[in-house]
Amino acid sequence: xxxxxxxxxxxxxxxxxxxxxxxxxxxxxxxxxxxxxxxxxxxxxxxxxxxxxxxxxxxxxxxxxxxxxxxxxx
Numbered sequence: 001x002x003x004x005x006x007x008x009x010x011x012x013x014x015x016x017x018x019x020x021x022x023x024x025x026x027x028x029x030x031x032x033x034x035x036x037x038x039x040x041x042x043x044x045x046x047x048x049x050x051x052x053x054x055x056x057x058x059x060x061x062x063x064x065x066x067x068x069x070x071x072x073x074x
Contacts, residue, residue: 004032016041 030036
């Protein structure tokens with residue numbers, strides 16, 4: 001097991017939004033190959049999104065207060 005560069009982990013984190021621990025695990029699995037790791041992480045992301053595809057969002061409300069000066073506070 002080779003040491004994975006933290007800069008590579010941060011780069012993949014910014015691109016995918018996946019947890020740092022999962023990124024490190026995938027990089028270790030593929031021997032530090034950035035392209036292979038990115039492909040795996042994206043595939044996992046699409047699979048998770050597909051599971052949630054049919055769900056409806058029926059909860060939650062958004063309120064906005066607009067001050068007379070034009071400033072918006074949420």
